[in-house]
Amino acid sequence: MDIKKIEKEFKTSIKTGLSTKEAKERLKKYGYNEIPEKKVHPIIKFLSYFWNPIAWMIEIAAILSAIIKHWVDFIIILILLIVNGVVGFWEEHKAENVIEYLKQKMALNARVLRDGEWKTIPARELVPGDVVRIRIGDIVPADVILVDGDYLVVDESALTGESLPVEKKVGDVAYSGSIVKKGEMTGIVKATGLNTYFGKTVKLVEKAEKVSSYQKMIIKIGNYLIILAVILISIMVVVELLRGRSLIETAQFALVLAVSAIPAAMPAVLSITMAIGALNLAKKDAVVKKLVAIEELAGVDILCSDKTGTLTKNQLVCGEIIALNNFTKEDVVLFAALASREEDADAIDMAILNEAKKLGLIDKIKTYKIKKFIPFDPVIKRTEAEVTNDEEFKVSKGAPQVILDLCNADEDLREKVKKIVDELAEKGYRALGIAVYKNGKWHFAGIIPLYDPPREDAPLAVKKIKELGVNIKMVTGDHIAIAKNIAKMLGIGDKIISISELLKKLKRGEIKEEKFDDIVEEADGFAEVFPEHKYKIVDSLQKKGHMVAMTGDGVNDAPALKKADCGIAVSNATDAARAAADIILLSPGISVIVDAIQEARRIFQRMESYVIYRITETIRILFFVELCILILGIYPITALMIVLLAILNDIPILAIAYDNVVEPKLPVKWRMKEILILSTALGLSGVVSSFLIFYISDVFLHLTIAELQSFVFLKLILAGHATIFVTRIRDRLWRKPYPSKLLFWGVMGTNVIGTIVAAEGIFMAPIGWNLALFMWLYAHVWMLINDEIKMILLKRLKID
Numbered sequence: 115m116d117i118k119k120i121e122k123e124f125k126t127s128i129k130t131g132l133s134t135k136e137a138k139e140r141l142k143k144y145g146y147n148e149i150p151e152k153k154v155h156p157i158i159k160f161l162s163y164f165w166n167p168i169a170w171m172i173e174i175a176a177i178l179s180a181i182i183k184h185w186v187d188f189i190i191i192l193i194l195l196i197v198n199g200v201v202g203f204w205e206e207h208k209a210e211n212v213i214e215y216l217k218q219k220m221a222l223n224a225r226v227l228r229d230g231e232w233k234t235i236p237a238r239e240l241v242p243g244d245v246v247r248i249r250i251g252d253i254v255p256a257d258v259i260l261v262d263g264d265y266l267v268v269d270e271s272a273l274t275g276e277s278l279p280v281e282k283k284v285g286d287v288a289y290s291g292s293i294v295k296k297g298e299m300t301g302i303v304k305a306t307g308l309n310t311y312f313g314k315t316v317k318l319v320e321k322a323e324k325v326s327s328y329q330k331m332i333i334k335i336g337n338y339l340i341i342l343a344v345i346l347i348s349i350m351v352v353v354e355l356l357r358g359r360s361l362i363e364t365a366q367f368a369l370v371l372a373v374s375a376i377p378a379a380m381p382a383v384l385s386i387t388m389a390i391g392a393l394n395l396a397k398k399d400a401v402v403k404k405l406v407a408i409e410e411l412a413g414v415d416i417l418c419s420d421k422t423g424t425l426t427k428n429q430l431v432c433g434e435i436i437a438l439n440n441f442t443k444e445d446v447v448l449f450a451a452l453a454s455r456e457e458d459a460d461a462i463d464m465a466i467l468n469e470a471k472k473l474g475l476i477d478k479i480k481t482y483k484i485k486k487f488i489p490f491d492p493v494i495k496r497t498e499a500e501v502t503n504d505e506e507f508k509v510s511k512g513a514p515q516v517i518l519d520l521c522n523a524d525e526d527l528r529e530k531v532k533k534i535v536d537e538l539a540e541k542g543y544r545a546l547g548i549a550v551y552k553n554g555k556w557h558f559a560g561i562i563p564l565y566d567p568p569r570e571d572a573p574l575a576v577k578k579i580k581e582l583g584v585n586i587k588m589v590t591g592d593h594i595a596i597a598k599n600i601a602k603m604l605g606i607g608d609k610i611i612s613i614s615e616l617l618k619k620l621k622r623g624e625i626k627e628e629k630f631d632d633i634v635e636e637a638d639g640f641a642e643v644f645p646e647h648k649y650k651i652v653d654s655l656q657k658k659g660h661m662v663a664m665t666g667d668g669v670n671d672a673p674a675l676k677k678a679d680c681g682i683a684v685s686n687a688t689d690a691a692r693a694a695a696d697i698i699l700l701s702p703g704i705s706v707i708v709d710a711i712q713e714a715r716r717i718f719q720r721m722e723s724y725v726i727y728r729i730t731e732t733i734r735i736l737f738f739v740e741l742c743i744l745i746l747g748i749y750p751i752t753a754l755m756i757v758l759l760a761i762l763n764d765i766p767i768l769a770i771a772y773d774n775v776v777e778p779k780l781p782v783k784w785r786m787k788e789i790l791i792l793s794t795a796l797g798l799s800g801v802v803s804s805f806l807i808f809y810i811s812d813v814f815l816h817l818t819i820a821e822l823q824s825f826v827f828l829k830l831i832l833a834g835h836a837t838i839f840v841t842r843i844r845d846r847l848w849r850k851p852y853p854s855k856l857l858f859w860g861v862m863g864t865n866v867i868g869t870i871v872a873a874e875g876i877f878m879a880p881i882g883w884n885l886a887l888f889m890w891l892y893a894h895v896w897m898l899i900n901d902e903i904k905m906i907l908l909k910r911l912k913i914d
Contacts (some may be wrong), residue, residue: 117261117284124243124302128261131227131245140241147240147256147306156203163199178369190760197386224255242303249298250458254288256303257310261285263299267460267490268292279461291668291688296460296490331784335725338790339732346740347371353744367749371739371756383728384721387771391717398709399685399701407696410680411711412718413661414584415781418652418674420666421590421600424684424704425576426566430465433543433563436534438527441550444473446560449509450548451479453497455487462546465564466511496520508551514561517547521556531561538563542592542599565596568603575705576604582711583780584663588639589648589674597641607638613651614642631658648674661781665704666691682707718782719775724767726793726841731763731834733797738804738830748819750808754877755827762868763834766860774851776843788911792904796840799903800833803896807889820879824872828886831868832893835861840900844908847901 117128126132132140154162164173176195179188222237227245237255240246248254248266260266266282270292279295282288288301290310307313347368354364385405392402402408422428435443451470454463470476486500496512510520514535518528535545543563549556579586588606590597598610616633619625625633634640634654640647648664652674655662664671664678667687675681676694683695685702692698699706735756742750751759807829811817817825838861839847852858871877873886 120259120261120302124304126243126245126302128227128245128300128302130230132241132243133229137228137239137241137244140243141239144241144309145307146238148238160199160203163203164195178372182369222253222255240303240306242306244303245300246303247298247300248288248294250294250296252294254290254292254294256290257305258288258290258301259285259304260288260299260301262301263297265297265490266294266299267296269295269461296458331725331786334784334786335729339729342733343372343736346736350740350743357747371736383724383768383770386768387717387720387724390771391713394713395697395710398706398713399699400706400710401698401700402696403698404696407680408714408717409721410661411663411697411714412778413781413783414663414680414711416655416660416662417579417584417586417707418589418648418655418662418664418678419586419704420664420668420671420684421588421592421597422566423667423686424665425572425588425604426568426600428566430461430544430564431567432465432469433538433565435469435560435562437560438530439557439559441557441559443560444475445550446548446562447473448475448478449550449559450511450546450562451475452482452484452501453499453509453511453548455489458489460490462511462564466562469562505552508556510549510551510556511546511562514545514547517549517558521549521558523558527558531558534561540595542596565599568600569703571703571705573604575703575708576606578708579704579711580605581779582708584711587637587651589643589651589664590639590641591643592641594641597639601639609636609638610641611637611639612642613640613647614644617647617650630654634658635660646673649677652677661783663707665707666695682710712777715778715782716775719778720770720773722782722784722789723773723775723838723842724770726789726796727767727838729790729793730796730800730837730841733794734800734804734834734837735759735830737798737801741801741805742808749823750804750826751823751830752878755823758868758871758877759827759830759834762831762864766835766857766864767838769854769857769860770838770842772856773842773854776845776851791911792907793841795903795907796837796900799896799900800837803833803892803899804829807892815885817881818879821881824875824878824881825885825889827878828868828872828881828889829893831872832865832889833896835865836893836897837900840897840904846905847897 121127125136173195176188176192179185223234224237224240224244225247226233226235226240227247228235232247240256244256246255246258248258254268260282261284263284266288267279268282268288270280270289280292282297282299284299287304288294288299290305290313305313350371351364351368355361388405388408391408392405395402395408419425432447435446437443437446447466447470450466454460454466456463456467470479482501482503484499485502485506488498490497490512494512495516496510498508498510500506500508510517512520514531518531521527523531531547538545538561543565546562546564548559548562550559551557576586586606588597588601588604588610590600594610594612598608601607601610611633616625616630620627620630631654634651635658640651643651648666648671652662652664656677656679661679663680663682664674665682665684666672666675667684668691671683671691672688672694675683675691675696680697681695683691683698684704685699687695687698697710739750739756742748804826808822808826811822811825815825838857839853842853842857843849843851853861869886869890872881872889873883874880
């Protein structure tokens with residue numbers, strides 16, 4: 115590109131840069147060089163926790179309680195509502211603080227030419243037209259057109275997923291977020307903020323919206339209970355009014371019953387359960403940004419994992435050295451090491467020097483003196499060094515073809531080297547040619563294969579993730595040969611496809627969308643992937659009914675992280691990746707994902723147990739009270755008892771967040787049909803047991819109505835708490851794991867309180883301790899009957 119044209123286009127000069135005044139004007143026009151975040155005011159964010167279907171139900175319950183002046187009930191419901199909001203808000207706020215801290219540590223500065231002087235300014239203040247200097251170790255602060263200098267070697271892996279460095283020269287664009295590995299050049303800022311390659315990728319994130327399965331579950335349960343309550347209570351009101359019952363008295367009881375039907379504690383219990391899990395994950399270096407992400411992770415059955423820096427180290431190492439022309443492997447590494455410089459921190463140089471250390475050549479290398487060193491140049495594509503100790507000679511390393519030309523190699527050697535290079539390429543290796551100059555000519559000494567190796571913990575992590583029933587698919591921008599080699603090393607599988615080629619076929623009409631989705635579903639990994647491809651892969655898998663998690667660290671991963679059911683930003687991820695993700699890992703690699711999945715599934719089990727319990731209790735109380743009124747024409751419990759029941763039933767159940775559970779071996783999901791069938795069956799069983807005790811009380815015990823109501827109240831308390839022991843595991847209730855001490859004693863404590871209230875007649879007619887003890891025996895016999903019903907249904911419904 116013509117430098118003068120570039121200067122003219124951006125109205126700048128590479129000799130003086132922009133003036134301070136002009137820079138300020140452009141800053142007003144283009145804005146800061148940063149990705150703007152849509153920050154929600156903390157108060158608005160807090161209030162958002164009270165704007166969803168289940169929250170509306172609870173708010174209605176609070177309003178109804180206030181209307182009928184049941185202030186104790188009103189206060190309890192209000193507390194539960196606030197607890198739910200505070201827990202969710204606080205957990206997300208903590209996660210955001212961690213992210214903000216990490217971002218501050220990574221704040222960038224830029225070397226810029228302003229008013230003819232070089233200055234260091236915050237990178238966010240750069241504007242198009244600014245003249246900047248970038249050198250080794252720098253993070254490129256904006257999209258920059260290179261206009262002066264020899265060359266740059268940059269790492270664009272955070273942007274493209276390519277693990278190998280890319281060479282840049284005058285006229286090329288260095289992209290914002292890439293890292294300079296070698297060289298120093300001057301450039302003119304072409305684009306900033308959202309207009310950079312980085313920024314345009316972030317825009318893709320805005321397209322990715324999702325509704326969690328947790329939210330869907332809450333809505334389904336809410337709808338089920340609301341419809342059930344409305345139908346039953348409406349029937350009761352109509353019948354009672356036809357019987358001549360007072361409108362005020364009927365309405366008051368109907369409102370109280372409506373309050374009891376709404377699971378006021380459910381969001382609080384579920385939020386606290388997830389918050390406890392988030393705390394456990396934080397101890398394992400996994401920051402949960404959104405609590406619902408834990409529940410999503412429990413159901414994930416496909417993990418799309420970024421390769422570079424996640425499954426691999428994102429650093430080059432040497433493969434098996436190939437020596438030629440009577441040279442040894444040690445000779446080849448020695449020559450290559452002499453043609454390298456540690457101070458340049460070049461990825462290839464460091465790989466060779468590390469290999470030299472493994473072979474014990476460092477002391478020998480120190481005996482040589484480097485008289486002259488010619489660093490790598492994208493034009494000549496090799497490095498060269500003049501070396502001396504007992505004799506003088508030269509060494510060089512670079513692209514095999516370049517080294518062959520340097521050696522003036524014959525056809526036989528060229529064919530031999532070409533065959534080796536092709537074989538290495540098929541295995542995913544990059545070949546480096548090595549030569550030595552002795553006796554007046556260059557000699558081709560050998561080939562060093564280079565590759566980005568898997569992380570040490572990756573193969574075991576992949577194995578464990580697969581054992582958890584999660585299919586792992588590798589996603590990389592690298593060439594298909596490299597992808598296949600790494601996938602083989604990690605045990606991921608051999609069905610690696612080029613997504614670029616597949617999409618071309620789709621575009622040309624050679625395959626249909628359905629076929630594309632089938633191929634994506636069957637693949638073990640994807641190579642030659644661009645940002646929009648990752649998004650497409652996740653979308654395709656979701657259309658096939660899969661719950662998809664996506665790991666990534668770069669800008670190129672952000673859209674897919676946002677689109678995925680659970681986006682996971684690995685350690686050292688870019689701001690864009692962290693912003694798009696649901697979970698952020700602070701430790702390198704994916705081993706912590708194994709812990710995260712296991713913890714998520716334990717949390718899910720606790721949540722599912724509580725949901726079954728809560729629906730069961732609502733059905734038990736609603737149907738029993740409704741049928742007693744319709745069939746027998748009496749109120750089996752008073753409005754006050756319903757309020758006490760709600761308090762004593764739900765508060766101790768908060769301890770379920772700490773319960774011991776069996777960790778599912780496979781991905782889990784909300785099977786609403788099975789949950790509703792199981793909870794409805796257990797609820798109706800409770801109705802039968804309640805009518806039976808009602809019959810016993812009337813026929814054999816001859817209790818008055820007031821005593822009968824107290825007796826039934828105690829039954830509902832004890833049977834309700836016994837239900838949680840039935841629903842907490844998918845096995846016989848006496849099998850391991852046993853309930854946690856906190857849950858057990860929390861339940862027993864409220865059972866004792868309920869017993870004292872009924873036996874001594876606090877707020878109700880006393881029934882005495884003999885009847886109270888009888889009820890303990892009766893409730894726990896029915897607990898065993900309900901456990902048998904549960905086991906029959908689990909077998910019929912084929913629930914694990």
